[in-house]
Amino acid sequence: MARTVGRPPRSAAEIQEFRSKIGRHALEIYRAEGFGAVSMRRLAREVGCAPMTIYAHFEGKTDILRYLWADVLTDMSNDIQAKLTRIVGPSERLETAAHAFVAYWIAHPDHFRLVFMSNDVTRSDVRAFVTEDATRAHIQVFSDLIRDVLSEEHDVKMRTDTLISGMIGIALCMNTIGDYPWADVTLMTKQLLTSTLAKATSQ
Amino acid sequence: MARTVGRPPRSAAEIQEFRSKIGRHALEIYRAEGFGAVSMRRLAREVGCAPMTIYAHFEGKTDILRYLWADVLTDMSNDIQAKLTRIVGPSERLETAAHAFVAYWIAHPDHFRLVFMSNDVTRSDVRAFVTEDATRAHIQVFSDLIRDVLSEEHDVKMRTDTLISGMIGIALCMNTIGDYPWADVTLMTKQLLTSTLAKATSQ
DNA sequence: TTAATATTTGGTACGCGTTCCATATAAAAT
DNA sequence: ATTTTATATGGAACGCGTACCAAATATTAA
Structure with missing residues (x-):
């Protein structure tokens, strides 16, 4: 190949490093001051680079949000696991997890x-995120719990x-249409x- | 009271008139060019007033969106009703309506x-909207359909x-996490x- | 060194939602 | 006409996401 003249592209490790650095700062801001405080300019100021430099490493703002997603999902997962300790009955475990899931959101x-x-959100953003093992694991918890109750296939x-999706729907309705007199x-x-x-x- | 010196406040009719005028233009833009095209400055240009004048009649942008909500919900409702014609069985009607609902979104x-x-969205925005009769009617369709199937209380x-909320959740998941291999x-x-x-x- | 290439920086620009404010205008009572 | 009050207008400003681009800088081979 001998394509070795000039400055070489960043190594995969370097790219990863910078991305996670941005992500860490974004998470820091998000946790301290909430969603609205996370802005590109602010982030660049905090990280110590020019605002446009970030665009060399991320497609855009939503591409950065994925780092926050992972953190939030882990937090939720931990919350469920905590409430699941000492509960042994399979159906009780499923019910507990479901209530914890909805309650968390x-x-x-x-x-x-x-x-x-x-x-x-770009399709590719989500695709990349949803194919990560950690994400799938959060979902699979419920598969496992259901399988424990339903012995057969x-x-x-x-x-x-x-x-x-039903639980997410309940959370969505509570969060966005909270003034409607929903059932308990x-x-x-x-x-x-x-x-x-x-x-x-089937029927 | 004799508080009759100076220019009188706008009458309720005038307020209503201006609000619905803004709403009409917003709907026009939304239908023609989509969500992103509806902006305050653009709206003012279209209506023929200064951008800041709108803020005298609306709390902000989301306050304007309510006018679009009503239109969309009506459209959805019509869609369901259209698919409901000629279907007579109570459970078939419920199932048809549910599929139509999810499919629409x-x-x-x-x-x-x-x-x-x-x-x-401000809480008050939603509250005002959700208490409107038309909105409640869209929801009550499903209550009625369910009652038709479940004779008892x-x-x-x-x-x-x-x-x-479950159907909304399905729609949300399909729209935002569309790349996840959801079931049919x-x-x-x-x-x-x-x-x-x-x-x-209960169990 | 020099030449070549990759990356970063800085500046400018657009349109956005929103706030503030000084001023203009409209409509009534005096 | 003048005063009083409600509303409308225009302009400037802030920070936002994002795009474009020229210049600077870093890193390598020759």
Whole structure:
């Protein structure tokens, strides 16, 4: 190849380093002052580089948000795991996890907005994020819990996806249409679980 | 009171007139060029007033979006009603409506973002909107459909809220995390409906 | 050294939502 | 006409995300 004249491109490690550095600062700002405080100019000031330099490493602002997503999801996951300790019954575990999931997003509206309501997120942003192992693991928790209850094969994946999107929907409604007199969240979550564990899927 | 010196405040009719005029233009822009094209400056230019004048009639941009919400919800409602004609069986009607609901928001991601993903919506904005009769009617369609299937009293309101938030959740996931290999939307909606029609709620 | 290439920087620019403010205008009472 | 009051206008300003571009800088091979 001998394409060795001139300054070489940044190594993968260097790129990674810079990206995670930006991400760390973004997370710092986000945790300290919330979503609104995370801006490109502010971030550059904090990191110590020119605002435009960031654009050499990130596609745009939403590309940076992924670093915050991972952190929030981990936090949520830990929250669920904490509430899951000392609970042994399979169906009790599933129910506890479901309630914890919904409760987390209602208790942390800013985090919910960050992850699920980022407007103009590029498809590629999400794809890259959702294919990460950690992300999948957060989702798989529910698959496992459901499988523990439903000993047979009951299309666990479809039930998992329905449960998760349903729970996200409950959180969304509470966060955005909070003034509507919704039914009790706990009851709604329980109701949602009845479909997850229903014996017959098709009619 | 004799507080009659100086220019009198605008009458309620005048206020209403101006607000709906702004709303009409906003809707026009939104339909023609999408969400991103609706800006305060652009709107003022179109209406023929100074940008700051709008702030005398609206709290801010999100206060204007309510006018678009109503239009979108009506459109969705019409879509459901159209697909509901000639379907007579109560459970078939409910299922058709549910599929239509989910399909609408997936087919119109911009509308979904507009209604459910407007960031920084003030609580009062939503409250004012959600208490309007038209809005409630759109929701009540599902209450009625569920009641038609469940002859007895089965906590219809809670089931309705669970179904609606669940369907919104499915739409949200498809719109924002579209690259995740979700299960089939039709199957998920059907799965969601099993909880809506489950005979026993509590365990 | 020099030449070549990659990256960073700085500046300018656009349109955005929003705030503040001084001024102009409209509509009524005196 | 004058005064009083409510509203409208225009302009400047702030910070925002983002695009473009010329100049500087770093890093390598020759």
